[in-house]
Amino acid sequence: MTQVDEARAGPPAGKPISSGPPLAKPAATSYPLDVRSITVRYAADRLAPPTLRDVSLRIESASITALVGPNGAGKTTLLKAICDRLPVAAGEIDLAGARWRDPQARRCLGVAPQRPALLDRLTAFENVVFFARQWGMKTPDARKAARQALSLMQLEAFADLRAGRLSGGVRQRINIASAMVHRPALVILDEPGAALDPQANECIAEVCLSLRAEGFAILLTTHDLAQADQIADQIAIMSGGRLIQTASPATLKEEWSPGGLAVRIEMRTADGTLLEGSGYREHGPGVWRGRAASHAEIAELAAKLTTSGAEVVLIEAHAPTLADAIAARLAAEPSDQPRP
Amino acid sequence: MLWAMTLGLWRDRAAFALTFLLPVFIYAIFAAVFASAAGGDFSVRIALYVDADPVAEALALGLQQSPQIAGVTRVPTVEGLEDEVRSGRVAAGLAILRPDQTAAPRFQIFAEATREAPAVVLESALARLAPDAASEEAAARVFVNPVNVDAPMAAYYAAGVAMLFLILSGFQTALALHEERDAGVIERIAASPSGIHPLIDARFIFIALQGVAQIGVILVAAAVIFGVDLGYAPLALALASIGAAIGAAGLTLAITTLCRSRAQAHAVGTVVALILAAIGGSMAPKFLMPPQIAAIGDWTPNGLGIDAFGAALWAGGGAEAALAPTGLLVAMGLALLAVAHIAGARALSANA
Numbered sequence: 001m002t003q004v005d006e007a008r009a010g011p012p013a014g015k016p017i018s019s020g021p022p023l024a025k026p027a028a029t030s031y032p033l034d035v036r037s038i039t040v041r042y043a044a045d046r047l048a049p050p051t052l053r054d055v056s057l058r059i060e061s062a063s064i065t066a067l068v069g070p071n072g073a074g075k076t077t078l079l080k081a082i083c084d085r086l087p088v089a090a091g092e093i094d095l096a097g098a099r100w101r102d103p104q105a106r107r108c109l110g111v112a113p114q115r116p117a118l119l120d121r122l123t124a125f126e127n128v129v130f131f132a133r134q135w136g137m138k139t140p141d142a143r144k145a146a147r148q149a150l151s152l153m154q155l156e157a158f159a160d161l162r163a164g165r166l167s168g169g170v171r172q173r174i175n176i177a178s179a180m181v182h183r184p185a186l187v188i189l190d191e192p193g194a195a196l197d198p199q200a201n202e203c204i205a206e207v208c209l210s211l212r213a214e215g216f217a218i219l220l221t222t223h224d225l226a227q228a229d230q231i232a233d234q235i236a237i238m239s240g241g242r243l244i245q246t247a248s249p250a251t252l253k254e255e256w257s258p259g260g261l262a263v264r265i266e267m268r269t270a271d272g273t274l275l276e277g278s279g280y281r282e283h284g285p286g287v288w289r290g291r292a293a294s295h296a297e298i299a300e301l302a303a304k305l306t307t308s309g310a311e312v313v314l315i316e317a318h319a320p321t322l323a324d325a326i327a328a329r330l331a332a333e334p335s336d337q338p339r340p
Numbered sequence: 341m342l343w344a345m346t347l348g349l350w351r352d353r354a355a356f357a358l359t360f361l362l363p364v365f366i367y368a369i370f371a372a373v374f375a376s377a378a379g380g381d382f383s384v385r386i387a388l389y390v391d392a393d394p395v396a397e398a399l400a401l402g403l404q405q406s407p408q409i410a411g412v413t414r415v416p417t418v419e420g421l422e423d424e425v426r427s428g429r430v431a432a433g434l435a436i437l438r439p440d441q442t443a444a445p446r447f448q449i450f451a452e453a454t455r456e457a458p459a460v461v462l463e464s465a466l467a468r469l470a471p472d473a474a475s476e477e478a479a480a481r482v483f484v485n486p487v488n489v490d491a492p493m494a495a496y497y498a499a500g501v502a503m504l505f506l507i508l509s510g511f512q513t514a515l516a517l518h519e520e521r522d523a524g525v526i527e528r529i530a531a532s533p534s535g536i537h538p539l540i541d542a543r544f545i546f547i548a549l550q551g552v553a554q555i556g557v558i559l560v561a562a563a564v565i566f567g568v569d570l571g572y573a574p575l576a577l578a579l580a581s582i583g584a585a586i587g588a589a590g591l592t593l594a595i596t597t598l599c600r601s602r603a604q605a606h607a608v609g610t611v612v613a614l615i616l617a618a619i620g621g622s623m624a625p626k627f628l629m630p631p632q633i634a635a636i637g638d639w640t641p642n643g644l645g646i647d648a649f650g651a652a653l654w655a656g657g658g659a660e661a662a663l664a665p666t667g668l669l670v671a672m673g674l675a676l677l678a679v680a681h682i683a684g685a686r687a688l689s690a691n692a
Binding site: 178 | 520529530533534
């Protein structure tokens with residue numbers, strides 16, 4: 001059992017997870033985040049098609065939702081809309097039951113930007129206190145909450161060190177501690193693992209699971225689909241400004257990669273007639289993806305390709321992953337959607 | 341390589357302007373400001389009191405036609421003469437007295453200690469008309485300053501340098517807003533319940549408090565090193581310090597938030613601070629400047645600040661005299677704070 005698996009199974013032993021549930025806990029009938037049919041267009045570009053169209057997303061307490069999709073799909077735009085940083089042309093967003101345009105609703109929200117947004121000349125502790133104060137906490141409460149947040153992030157040893165002198169992974173954990181110090185109902189993490197080494201990234205995954213165990217709802221954007229598969233309860237796939245599917249990783253894999261092997265074929269010659277006939281789709285020049293029931297079926301297909309004169313460079317086959325399922329889901333989507 | 345660099349400079353209009361146009365602009369300002377100070381043609385505006393006497397009147401008429409006299413304001417009493425000089429409306433004052441009509445006229449030249457050069461010019465003009473008047477017995481020099489007559493320029497430059505560094509260090513502190521934006525801190529704060537406006541207010545208050553402390557340090561240094569008397573009008577000194585700090589805080593924040601990047605704000609801030617120092621009197625007193633530039637300088641934070649400090653440190657007048665420039669500085673600072681809020685909300689969170 002990996003550390004991530006342990007954390008997924010429950011709060012990891014020895015971790016100080018006793019600081020209580022989020023203070024801004026949603027009412028029994030409300031959700032930490034409830035996005036209903038929102039449309040967003042950038043104000044400077046009124047004639048252009050909307051950047052987000054009819055997006056709906058609901059997130060429950062104590063859950064992790066991974067927002068995935070290609071660059072330009074609208075993930076960051078959706079986060080900005082939730083944070084009231086962009087005008088929403090239509091639709092509604094509720095944060096823990098309150099309308100998102102109510103400044104007080106933002107107390108239910110914690111945001112950790114992709115690049116750690118910290119004041120480098122302040123220590124880790126001072127940074128977390130500073131952001132707690134920004135979210136309206138009184139100084140004594142902010143100091144107490146900052147200690148708890150640093151403890152939850154296992155940052156006690158770094159508390160008195162200046163943020164500017166710390167490594168990327170530690171800074172990212174301080175970044176997250178600053179986002180959850182006021183114990184919001186929803187914590188937004190924008191690509192928290194970007195630019196981190198695998199070990200630091202693993203640590204971020206543990207942090208997410210700890211937060212979930214604490215009762216926080218987490219919305220994270222990520223391109224690391226393996227990690228999303230490990231930790232997320234719900235995957236929200238965005239493409240062309242629309243949210244095209246929301247489901248658990250298991251459901252997505254079952255629906256879009258049922259059984260067999262996921263196959264990737266690279267060819268120098270571009271004639272894919274044979275592959276199209278076998279249910280494969282082109283994912284770039286000379287790159288085809290599809291499914292096969294067995295290795296024998298792949299060998300048979302390779303022989304046919306060679307006989308037909310195709311110059312095969314590479315054939316890969318593996319058990320289907322979430323990445324395969326999402327690739328298949330995205331490939332099934334019409335590509336005429338506007339890209340922001 | 342050279343071709344690519346030349347093309348790059350030509351297409352980067354901001355860099356091009358900074359390299360070739362700005363130096364010409366700065367040169368023109370500094371040359372205009374300091375040409376007079378360095379000994380160019382120098383004429384002064386004076387106030388004149390004349391005893392009712394034909395000889396005294398004849399001297400007054402001759403003086404009015406002197407090329408060294410730019411203009412004359414007649415006043416009915418000697419006290420009025422002192423007021424005119426102290427207020428700065430004229431550079432120097434002259435009383436032509438002839439109580440004994442059988443004797444030669446006597447002269448009193450009224451000067452403000454930080455503006456002694458005009459008194460020298462007036463003496464020179466007088467000597468051409470009446471060579472005997474140049475003697476110390478005939479022409480007495482009277483300083484109108486109620487305080488710091490012995491160290492007038494040390495007092496003046498305490499105010500001038502304080503204004504220059506209030507603005508320079510204000511820009512330096514305001515630049516942190518761009519650093520915070522680049523680090524993503526502004527984006528994060530923009531998502532908080534209060535948004536970024538409290539951040540701008542806090543920065544404004546911080547720059548103002550830092551400014552008051554900075555003025556305090558400079559004044560203490562002036563007192564300790566040069567013996568500048570700070571006790572003449574403490575209330576005026578306090579008012580001037582607060583007004584100057586608020587004005588500088590608003591100015592530096594507004595310009596910083598109007599700039600798109602830290603580099604731009606740094607360059608613009610430095611240039612603005614130097615120009616304001618030159619025309620506002622931080623580098624050389626305004627009476628040395630051409631009248632048009634001096635008139636503009638009167639409305640700069642440096643000019644207003646120096647006027648406000650003057651009420652406490654050399655020209656006198658106390659809190660009453662300091663009120664008007666202090667009020668203008670505070671109004672300027674608050675108006676520019678409003679500009680900073682508008683510009684900051686748009687520019688600082690543009691990437692958020």
